[in-house]
Structure formats: structure tokens, C-alpha cells
Amino acid sequence: MIRALVVLLALWPAAAPAQELSxxxxxxxxxxxxxxxxxxxxxxxxxxxxxxxxxRPGLRVAFEQWGSNPLYRLQSEDCAAGRAGAxxxxxxxxxxxxxxxxxxxxxxxxxxxxxxxxxxxxxxxxLWGVTREPAVMVYNRERVAPAQVPRSRFDLLDLLRPTESPxxxxxxxxxxxxxxxxxxxxxxxxxxxxxxxGLMESFGRSGxxxxxxxxxxxxxxxxxxxxxxxxxxxSYALARARRDERLGVVAPEDYTLMLSRxxxxxxxxxxxxxxxQFVDFLLSPEGRQxxxxxxxxxxxxxxxxxxxxxxxxxPERPIPLSPALLIALDAHKRALFGARWRDAFPAAGGTAx
Amino acid sequence: MAETxxxxxxxxxxxxxxxxxxxxxLLLGGVVVLAVALAYGRQAAREAYDRLLxxxxxxxxxxxxxxxxxxxxxxxxxxxxxxxxAPEDRIRxxxxxxxxxxxxxSDAAPLxxxxxxxxxxxxxxxxxxxxxxxxxxxxxxAERGFSGPVRVLLGQTTRARAxxxxxxxxxxxxxxxxxxxxxxxxxxxxTRSALRPLQRLGGALAERDPTDLTPxxxxxxxxxxxxxxxxxxxxxxxxxxxxxSRNLIGDAAHQLRTPVAAIRAQAQLAQDECDPExxxxxxxxxxxxxxxxxxxxxxxxxxxxIIHRTDTAPRAALDLRDVALEVFEEVDAAAIAPGARVRLDxxxxxxxxxxxxxxxxxxxxxxxxxxxxxGRAPIRxxxxxxxxxxxxxxxxxxxxxxxxxxxxxxxRFTSGxxxxxxxxxxxxxxVAESHGGALLLGRSxxxxxxxxxxxxxxxx
Numbered sequence: 001m002i003r004a005l006v007v008l009l010a011l012w013p014a015a016a017p018a019q020e021l022s023x024x025x026x027x028x029x030x031x032x033x034x035x036x037x038x039x040x041x042x043x044x045x046x047x048x049x050x051x052x053x054x055x056r057p058g059l060r061v062a063f064e065q066w067g068s069n070p071l072y073r074l075q076s077e078d079c080a081a082g083r084a085g086a087x088x089x090x091x092x093x094x095x096x097x098x099x100x101x102x103x104x105x106x107x108x109x110x111x112x113x114x115x116x117x118x119x120x121x122x123x124x125x126x127l128w129g130v131t132r133e134p135a136v137m138v139y140n141r142e143r144v145a146p147a148q149v150p151r152s153r154f155d156l157l158d159l160l161r162p163t164e165s166p167x168x169x170x171x172x173x174x175x176x177x178x179x180x181x182x183x184x185x186x187x188x189x190x191x192x193x194x195x196x197x198g199l200m201e202s203f204g205r206s207g208x209x210x211x212x213x214x215x216x217x218x219x220x221x222x223x224x225x226x227x228x229x230x231x232x233x234x235s236y237a238l239a240r241a242r243r244d245e246r247l248g249v250v251a252p253e254d255y256t257l258m259l260s261r262x263x264x265x266x267x268x269x270x271x272x273x274x275x276x277q278f279v280d281f282l283l284s285p286e287g288r289q290x291x292x293x294x295x296x297x298x299x300x301x302x303x304x305x306x307x308x309x310x311x312x313x314x315p316e317r318p319i320p321l322s323p324a325l326l327i328a329l330d331a332h333k334r335a336l337f338g339a340r341w342r343d344a345f346p347a348a349g350g351t352a353x
Numbered sequence: 354m355a356e357t358x359x360x361x362x363x364x365x366x367x368x369x370x371x372x373x374x375x376x377x378x379l380l381l382g383g384v385v386v387l388a389v390a391l392a393y394g395r396q397a398a399r400e401a402y403d404r405l406l407x408x409x410x411x412x413x414x415x416x417x418x419x420x421x422x423x424x425x426x427x428x429x430x431x432x433x434x435x436x437x438x439a440p441e442d443r444i445r446x447x448x449x450x451x452x453x454x455x456x457x458x459s460d461a462a463p464l465x466x467x468x469x470x471x472x473x474x475x476x477x478x479x480x481x482x483x484x485x486x487x488x489x490x491x492x493x494x495a496e497r498g499f500s501g502p503v504r505v506l507l508g509q510t511t512r513a514r515a516x517x518x519x520x521x522x523x524x525x526x527x528x529x530x531x532x533x534x535x536x537x538x539x540x541x542x543x544t545r546s547a548l549r550p551l552q553r554l555g556g557a558l559a560e561r562d563p564t565d566l567t568p569x570x571x572x573x574x575x576x577x578x579x580x581x582x583x584x585x586x587x588x589x590x591x592x593x594x595x596x597x598s599r600n601l602i603g604d605a606a607h608q609l610r611t612p613v614a615a616i617r618a619q620a621q622l623a624q625d626e627c628d629p630e631x632x633x634x635x636x637x638x639x640x641x642x643x644x645x646x647x648x649x650x651x652x653x654x655x656x657x658x659i660i661h662r663t664d665t666a667p668r669a670a671l672d673l674r675d676v677a678l679e680v681f682e683e684v685d686a687a688a689i690a691p692g693a694r695v696r697l698d699x700x701x702x703x704x705x706x707x708x709x710x711x712x713x714x715x716x717x718x719x720x721x722x723x724x725x726x727x728g729r730a731p732i733r734x735x736x737x738x739x740x741x742x743x744x745x746x747x748x749x750x751x752x753x754x755x756x757x758x759x760x761x762x763x764x765r766f767t768s769g770x771x772x773x774x775x776x777x778x779x780x781x782x783x784v785a786e787s788h789g790g791a792l793l794l795g796r797s798x799x800x801x802x803x804x805x806x807x808x809x810x811x812x813x
Contacts, residue, residue, distance in 0.1 A: 101443070102445075103481060104443065104481030104482050104483065124443075191430055322440070326444060330426070332425055333426075333427065333428045333457075
């Protein structure tokens with residue numbers, strides 16, 4: 001309990017601002033409004049919202065960009081109070097979304113498009129995985145020789161093993177205590193493969209750096225402060241790599257985690273019809289095209305080339321929208337996982353006891 | 354132009370009746386099977402998913418350990434993967450320490466009912482807005498730093514259970530429907546095959562020559578055989594009546610032609626006769642012949658009537674002594690044989706036969722009249738029991754007719770004596786036979802006896 005509280009306190013500074021950004025799309029005079037709360041950057045998801053509004057005149061979309069933890073807290077409160085807040089919630093913290101659905105906070109919706117989703121990407125007709133974003137490794141092309149570029153987690157382990165390795169202290173990943181997404185990727189890794197234990201140990205021994213936020217990590221790699229970043233969200237990494245020649249992106253060939261941001265219509269939504277239409281749009285061919293243009297859907301085989309390195313047989317492991325993700329929210333599990341993490345990254349965050 | 358007979362009133366066909374009966378049985382069976390299948394499905398689904406639930410809860414209980422004097426739950430993924438076998442169901446769990454405080458999980462999970470068992474406790478409870486099924490598993494710790502029971506509460510919504518119960522019931526219903534189709538098909542085939550003899554019978558009747566009234570000889574199942582028997586009996590009666598009519602006409606033609614011709618000839622003679630005395634004699638003969646002719650006509654009509662009655666009159670139980678009395682009273686003995694006396698010989702108790710009183714009386718009168726006309730006094734009219742039969746007899750003291758005459762007696766127009774029409778015994782014989790009995794003629798002790806031997810009612 002105490003540890004959970006500490007984790008919560010550690011999250012508190014990030015939770016303080018209610019919402020990070022907000023913007024309205026569509027005509028002010030529109031008779032209907034859809035309140036969309038999302039963890040996705042406004043700049044990234046905005047064009048997709050505009051594409052949706054092209055097909056749906058007479059609708060205004062009020063877009064609020066949130067941090068995943070405040071969003072989760074807000075939705076839980078709205079649900080408990082029966083308060084009409086967001087009409088649609090899209091979050092990358094899918095374990096939190098699974099928990100919201102598990103608590104009965106979502107409204108079911110079924111259409112031909114939602115029914116066509118694979119089982120792993122929908123739950124109870126209340127939660128749908130709308131994006132496909134790989135967790136990738138980013139490296140600095142100028143400082144990492146092509147022969148040294150890690151293709152898999154095993155390669156990364158090998159790079160970190162020698163005591164005089166130039167990679168020591170120059171590998172970065174998310175600080176799971178500050179990044180919900182980082183925690184999710186680390187947790188999914190721990191469920192996926194035993195490699196992760198070794199990797200964490202290796203990170204610890206080699207003095208790897210745990211830090212917050214995709215932008216900071218990618219900046220660090222571009223500037224050469226880090227040589228390799230592990231488990232970076234592919235959409236951000238690819239967007240940066242297209243503009244910045246210094247950055248290289250690898251989809252690990254042992255397996256590549258695929259995150260599907262989850263969309264849910266809250267049970268007390270004020271405009272569930274428009275929300276359902278938006279969900280259908282996101283799952284429709286036009287919507288998928290818009291998401292692909294926004295790099296929220298990354299098709300590994302299509303991206304292969306200048307920006308992304310992968311081999312043909314890279315297995316994709318989607319993070320399934322299933323109740324098993326509830327474990328990621330379990331207080332004891334988080335405390336245990338966090339303790340292991342702190343053993344590997346004793347310097348991270350500085351708030352660890 | 355013959356009137357077309359009204360079409361027979363059609364009632365519900367046998368096939369429809371069988372279809373209705375089979376349908377009703379299937380419907381009733383279907384309702385029962387559905388209820389049973391639903392109950393069984395619910396039970397089976399409950400047991401299957403309860404096992405899953407307790408497996409997952411035990412998994413969680415096993416993952417608990419004591420560290421630094423506190424229980425730590427390293428929540429196992431396998432438990433949740435097990436629960437994900439009900440993929441659409443929500444989950445709620447809660448681990449409670451000895452002091453009742455929630456160690457981890459949701460405070461909203463309801464506590465089990467107050468029944469502290471050793472094994473897992475299953476109970477129903479709400480899971481948010483949906484009904485849920487919970488299990489409580491207790492693990493006891495007794496370690497240096499920590500001791501006491503730790504309870505794991507684990508619940509799941511019931512969608513998968515309901516779906517499984519529905520699947521099982523649907524499976525049972527599908528089997529029932531298939532069985533229903535098969536049963537229906539067999540019922541239809543069975544009815545068709547059962548009704549085929551009736552069609553054959555109808556066909557055989559339709560193909561028959563209209564004048565052919567001989568019995569139908571068709572192999573028939575035992576249920577239909579009585580109907581065929583009745584039909585054959587009916588045709589037999591029809592045949593006898595037709596024959597009787599034919600006989601009447603034939604007899605009339607044959608018997609009446611000669612006397613009428615004789616009377617005509619006598620009348621011709623009388624016309625031509627001038628001598629009043631001779632004419633009177635001829636007229637006397639004409640009268641005599643006319644009387645004979647009228648008696649003959651009476652007999653013939655009587656016989657036709659009796660034969661008609663024997664086939665058509667309803668058979669009633671009657672006391673043969675009443676018949677004998679009736680005969681005794683109706684025969685004017687003095688008119689036939691002046692001076693003759695008839696003695697009645699009746700037993701004290703009733704002697705019951707089934708028959709037509711009028712026909713039997715007529716036959717008895719014929720026998721008595723014969724005895725009076727041809728026999729020798731004393732004459733006895735009586736009734737006697739003889740085993741399973743009852744006899745209505747007329748006895749006289751005479752020797753009876755000769756052996757040669759006796760053998761021909763009873764056939765039509767075979768008179769044993771001059772002046773007899775030859776119909777009396779024939780009528781008596783036909784009445785006796787139509788009642789299932791016989792006409793017995795023969796010497797008896799010191800005289801001659803004619804008797805109607807009839808089966809007694811009640812004597813098998």
C-alpha cells in the first residue's frame with residue numbers, strides 16, 4: 001500500500017494540469033459536439049479528426065489532450081459519479097482502458113467494422129484497438145556502425161556485455177515510474193519473454209538511463225547523448241526519423257510489440273452516436289488511411305526501407321486488450337515490478353526510496 | 354334417374370390424427386426436454402466455470418508470500434489467462450488480510466456469506482451493474498513475522514456461463530428437432546403402411562361386379578379383419594334376401610301357373626256347360642282350387658316375410674316357453690283336425706334364446722299345423738333344454754312319414770302329403786338355420802317329432 005502511494009505521489013506532478021492542450025475542430029455553429037479525450041498528441045491525431053469531419057458535416061469535435069494517468073483518474077471519477085464527460089476516450093495506456101471497461105464504465109457498440117477486429121484487439125464490444133504502433137529501438141546512425149546496429153534484444157544484450165563497451169551508460173529507455181507507456185511496454189515485455197529479466201539486469205549493470213517521454217529520448221539519440229533507445233513508441237520515432245537523418249529505427253526481429261491505442265465510449269457519454277461513428281471511421285479504410293498518414297498505423301512491411309530496419313520474418317506481438325492487463329494495475333504487482341526496476345535503475349527519477 | 358347418394362361426411366383423416374398425436378407428444382416432450390436441457394446447461398456451465406474460478410483463485414493464493422512481515426501477492430498472469438477463457442467476462446478480485454483490510458484488488462468485491470468452510474466458498478454477488486459469481490479461497494499463514502488467514506475473493510460476470518448454458522440447451526434442442534423429424538417421418542410411413550389394407554379393401558370392392566355378393570377373401574391385419582367379416586356378413590344377408598326374392602318370384606311363377614291354368618280351364622268349361630248341375634259341380638271345383646291357390650299364396654308370402662325377418666329383425670332375448678304358448682294359442686287345432694287335442698309340455702323355468710319372436714312363432718305354428726294335419730293324436734307341443742340348446746318340439750303318436758319322404762322333407766315345394774304346399778317345413782328349417790340352429794325331424798320313442806333346436810342364450 002505504501003509503495004503504491006509512493007508511486008502515486010511520483011505521478012502527482014504530471015497529474016496536476018488537468019489537460020495539456022485542447023482545440024476544437026469543425027464549425028462553431030455545428031448542432032452536435034463530440035468531446036474527445038485522448039493521450040495522443042493533438043498535432044498527430046488532429047488530421048485524422050479533420051478527415052472524419054469531412055465525412056460527417058454538422059459535427060464539432062472538441063479535442064482534449066491528456067496525460068494517461070490524469071485521464072484515467074478523470075474517467076474513473078466520471079464513471080463513479082455517473083457524470084457525462086467525454087464522448088470518446090482514446091488512450092495509449094491500454095491497461096487503464098481495460099480497467100475502465102472491467103469496472104463497467106464503457107458502453108457497448110457493435111458494427112460490422114468492430115466485429116471484424118481480431119479478438120486480441122477488441123473486448124466485450126466495449127473497447128477497440130484502433131492503431132498499430134510498434135515498440136522500436138532507435139539508434140544514432142552517425143555513431144553506431146551499421147554492423148553494430150542491434151537487430152534484436154539479443155544483439156542489444158551482446159552490445160552491453162563487454163565491460164568496456166562504448167554503449168555503457170548510453171542506452172536509454174522510458175522511466176516506467178514516470179511514463180505509463182513505458183510501464184506498459186516493460187510489463188508487456190515481462191509477460192512476453194524471459195529475455196526481459198536478462199535485459200533489465202544488463203541495463204542495470206551497464207548503467208542504462210531511464211528517462212521520461214518519447215521526445216526527450218529521441219532528442220537524446222539524435223544529439224548523440226544516447227546511442228540506442230529501447231522500447232520507443234514507433235509512431236514518434238518514425239515521424240522524427242523521416243525528418244532527421246541521424247536517426248535509425250529498428251523493429252526488433254525476435255519480436256516486436258505492437259501497441260493498439262484503445263478507444264472506448266463511456267457509459268454516460270452525452271453523444272454516443274457520434275462517438276460510435278468516429279470509431280467506425282477509425283476502423284474504416286478511409287480512417288485507416290488517415291491513421292497511416294499520421295503514422296498511428298505502422299505497417300512494418302510497408303515501412304521497410306530508409307527509416308525502418310526490419311527483417312521479413314519479424315513476429316509482431318500485439319498487446320492484447322484482455323483482462324490479463326489488469327495485473328498491470330495491481331498494487332502489489334506494480335510495487336514488485338517497480339522494485340525490480342529500481343534495482344536496475346537506481347538513479348532513475350530520484351524519488352525512489 | 355337414380356338419386357346420387359350424398360357424399361359421405363369426411364372426418365379428420367387418420368394421417369392427420371396420427372400427425373396431431375405425434376405433434377402433441379413432440380411438443381410436450383420438447384417443452385420438457387427444453388426445461389431439462391436449460392437446467393442441465395446452467396448446472397454444467399456453472400460447474401465448469403466455477404472450477405475455472407477456483408483454479409484462478411488458488412493460483413493467486415499460491416502466489417502469496419510473506420516478506421518483511423507482510424503478505425505480498427505476486428499476481429500471476431496465468432490466473433488471469435485462465436479467467437480469460439471466459440473472454441467476455443469482467444473480473445474483480447480482492448485479497449483480504451486477517452484484520453479485514455484489503456491488501457490488493459478492488460474494495461468493491463463483496464464478502465462471502467458468513468460460512469467459514471475449509472474449502473473454497475462459492476457465492477453470487479454483483480459485479481458492477483452485472484450479476485457475478487465469486488469464490489473465496491482462504492490461505493492460512495503461520496510464519497514468524499505473520500500469521501493468520503488471508504482470503505482471496507475472485508469474481509467474474511456470467512456471460513460465458515449463460516452462453517455455454519444456451520449452447521448446451523441449443524444442442525439438446527437440435528437433437529430433439531432431428532429426432533422429431535425422424536419420428537414424424539416414421540409415423541407417416543407407419544400410418545401409410547397401416548392404411549394400405551383399407552385402400553386394398555376399397556379397391557377390391559370398387560372393382561367388383563355389382564351382382565357379385567360372395568365373401569371377399571383378402572388377407573387382412575387383425576384390426577381390420579372384423580370389419581371385413583362384418584362386410585362379408587352384410588353381403589351374405591343381402592345375397593340371401595336377393596335369393597329369397599328371386600325364389601319368391603320363381604316359385605310364384607312355377608306354383609301359380611298350373612292352378613291358375615286349371616281354374617281358367619274349369620271356368621271355360623263352366624262357361625260352355627249348359628247343364629246347371631254339371632256347372633255347379635264345376636264351380637265347386639273352381640272354388641276348391643281357388644281356396645288351395647289362396648292358401649298357397651299365403652304360405653309363399655309368409656315364407657318371404659319370415660325369411661326377410663330372419664335376416665333383418667333385431668334379435669332379442671326371449672323365453673322359448675312364450676313362443677310355445679303363442680303357437681298354442683294361435684293354431685286353431687279344431688279347424689285343422691277336428692277332435693284333436695294338443696297338450697302343452699313346458700318346463701318350470703325360463704329357457705332363453707336370442708331370436709325374433711315372430712319368425713319362431715311362425716315356424717312353430719307350421720310344425721304344429723303339420724302334426725295336426727298329418728300326425729296322430731295325442732299331440733304334444735313343448736319346450737325342452739338339451740345341453741347348450743333349447744328345443745321347441747311338436748310330437749305326435751303316429752309313425753311319421755316314410756324314410757324316403759323324410760329325406761326330402763323341408764325342401765321347398767316338397768310336400769309329404771297331398772294338399773300340403775310344401776312350404777311349412779321349409780320355412781321352419783330356414784328360421785332354425787338363420788338362428789344358428791337346425792330343424793330336426795325324426796322318430797322319437799313311440800311317435801314322430803319335429804323340433805327347432807336353437808342355441809341357448811348365455812350358453813357359450
